[in-house]
Amino acid sequence: MKEKKVVIDVEGLTKCFGAFKAVDNISFEVFQGEIFGFLGANGAGKTTAMRMLCGLSLPTSGKARVAGFDIYKQSEQVKRNIGYMSQKFSLYEDLTVMENIRLFGGIYGLSHKQIKEKSSELIETLDLIEVSKKLVAALPLGWKQKLAFSIAILHKPQIVFLDEPTGGVDPITRRQFWKLIYKATSESITVFVTTHYMDEAEYCDRISMMVDGRIKALDSPQNLKMHFSASSMDDVFLRLARKAQRQAE
Amino acid sequence: MIENDKTPWDINCRCVSKRYGSVQALSSVSFSVRKGELFGLIGPDGAGKTTLFRILSTLMLADEGSAEVNGLHVVKDYVEIRKRIGYMPGRFSLYQDLSVEENLNFFAALFATTVEENYDLIRDIYVQIEPFRKRRAGKLSGGMKQKLALCCALIHRPVVLLLDEPTTGVDVVSRREFWDMLKRLKEQNISILVSTPYMDEARLCDRIALMQSGRILSVETPQHIIEKYSDKLYALRTADMARLICDVQQMDCVESCFAFGEYLHLTFSDDDQAACLVLLDYLKKKGHQDVVCHPIVPSIEDCFIKLMR
Structure with a gap:
């Protein structure tokens, strides 16, 4: 089998807030072009772990390399080689569609020429021609999320982190969103995603399940179901997360 | 005024419409919730669910149409309605820098009652957050916040509960627990209107309205909606x-x-x-x-x- 390129390499990563271990000695690898589902109950430590991997927060101990860079010493290079999209905030609502693309293109260091090419390509593929001069606030949520994702990968990052990208999105748009994810992976972009929709967990190549700050299981959806003799990912999640001790953050 | 106890309905919406500028948030929405019913509004963001809750909780006026809650008119009788409903807005609306127990006491005091007087109603839910009663609400996890918010919405013994997306962003385990709580509240004869973007939660309701872009697509029992699906x-x-x-x-x-x-x-x-x-x-x-x-x-x-x- 072809040697798979590791784009996220985590070893013994830990983050404490005072006496509280939010992330407790986690280790895993994510491979290039893979869709990696990062699941866990509320308060399990997902957001804390993700913030460390994005170079936004320093670990208490442990090692991690993201896109080939050390998250302690090279956090700026990490940020330049990843994309990030959250459900709560990803675009400026009071800028137009075009202005958002130009702003983020500039932040990611693209040239004027590149921004021009990218924006017309993006507006066409997302079918946003008629609304390109409208404020983002006026777009339906599903469109915003598709646009936010496309902007998060504007600079062709090695990895894109998606924090609950489809929460509240209608069922048809939710599926169109996953098509965009598949398209990105076909261009070798690695996708690191959290979701509360268990059907979406099935679309991931591999899933990790965090419980009380630790990774309790990590495998393909099919193997996880087999291992826990569960009929769905919903069942797998319930079995693992019901054992959680931690109730509040 | 309608006699409260003679109507079988606790919520009655007739042709309610609401527009924000150029956006038609609700287009002639009609539905009714029976007394003691667990009724779900199912639909994605932008369906109009929150607007509907604001109108029913007397926080916003409809442009057209009329609505009654527990037999009372949402405009004429708004003061009385506010005493009879428990409203849990979609965004966490408790005081983040008050502790769990301070929040609860505060909401009880607003309705001129005490936690002790109504403790039996919230006991099942409250025991789960009691270990954290000294903790500030802002420091609770998502699932815990929702449980506290539900306790606060129940503390004055409302007749009708209005719950706007109580399970959004909450993990699968906490979601299940939350729905179990709703089932037990229903047994106490509280009418519940609850919205959710998670379609799998629809089957836990007695009846549901499927909503999209300000319109109701269908109002049925979950079973009937499935039976009506005409394709193979x-x-x-x-x-x-x-x-x-x-x-x-x-x-x-x-x-x-x-x-x-x-x-x-x-x-x-x-x-x-x-x-x-x-x-x-x-x-x-x-x-x-x-x-x-x-x-x-x-x-x-x-x-x-x-x-x-």
């Missing part, structure tokens, strides 16, 4: 799902095709048995392996997608 639905999977969806969409005989977890759900344009054979033959030629295809009973999400199209 098939589940299909092969070893290579990413390629499968592209191949299936090429086929003329396939009417609709959507990913549902580990399967594709699809319907055929006509004579489904013949079409199914044609499809299987085509997939074989395309080199798909481990093909599994069988008819299935649709889920609420299948029904919603069909109504949207």
Whole structure:
């Protein structure tokens, strides 16, 4: 089998807030072009772990390399080689569609020429021609999320982190969103995603399940179901997360 | 004024419309919730669910139409309605820098009652957050916040509960627990109107309204909505799902095709048995392996997608 390129390499990563271990000695690898589902109950430590991997927060101990860079010493290079999209905030609502693309293109260091090419390509593929001069606030949520994702990968990052990208999105748009994810992976972009929709967990190549700050299981959806003799990912999640001790953050 | 106890309904909406500038948030929405019913508003963001809650909780005026809650008119009788409803808004609305127990006491005091007086109603839920009663509300996890918010909405013994997306962003385990709590509240004869974007929660309601872009697509029991699904639905999977969806969409005989977890759900344009054979033959030629295809009973999400199209 072809040697798979590791784009996220985590070893013994830990983050404490005072006496509280939010992330407790986690280790895993994510491979290039893979869709990696990062699941866990509320308060399990997902957001804390993700913030460390994005170079936004320093670990208490442990090692991690993201896109080939050390998250302690090279956090700026990490940020330049990843994309990030959250459900709560990803675009400026009071800028137009075009202005958002130009702003983020500039932040990611693209040239004027590149921004021009990218924006017309993006507006066409997302079918946003008629609304390109409208404020983002006026777009339906599903469109915003598709646009936010496309902007998060504007600079062709090695990895894109998606924090609950489809929460509240209608069922048809939710599926169109996953098509965009598949398209990105076909261009070798690695996708690191959290979701509360268990059907979406099935679309991931591999899933990790965090419980009380630790990774309790990590495998393909099919193997996880087999291992826990569960009929769905919903069942797998319930079995693992019901054992959680931690109730509040 | 309508006599409160003679109507079988606790919520009555008649042709309610609301517009924000150029956005039609609600278009002539009508539905009723029976006394003691657990009624779900199911739909994505932008469906108009929150606007409807604001109108029913007397926080906003409808442009057109009328609404009654517990037999009282939302405009004329707004003061009385506010005493009788428990409203949990979609965004966490408790005081973040008050502790769990301070929040609860505060809401009890607002309604001129005490936590002790109504403790029996919230006991089941409160015991789960009691270990953290000294903790500030802002420091609780998502699931815990929702439990506290529900306690605060219940503390004055409301007749009608209005819960706007109480489970959004909450993990699967906490969601299940939350719905178990709603079931127990229903047994206390509290009427509950609850909204959710998670279609799988629809089957936990007595009746549901499927909503999209300010309109109600259907009001039924979950069972009836499923029975009314007129097409024959098939589940299909092969070893290579990413390629499968592209191949299936090429086929003329396939009417609709959507990913549902580990399967594709699809319907055929006509004579489904013949079409199914044609499809299987085509997939074989395309080199798909481990093909599994069988008819299935649709889920609420299948029904919603069909109504949207």
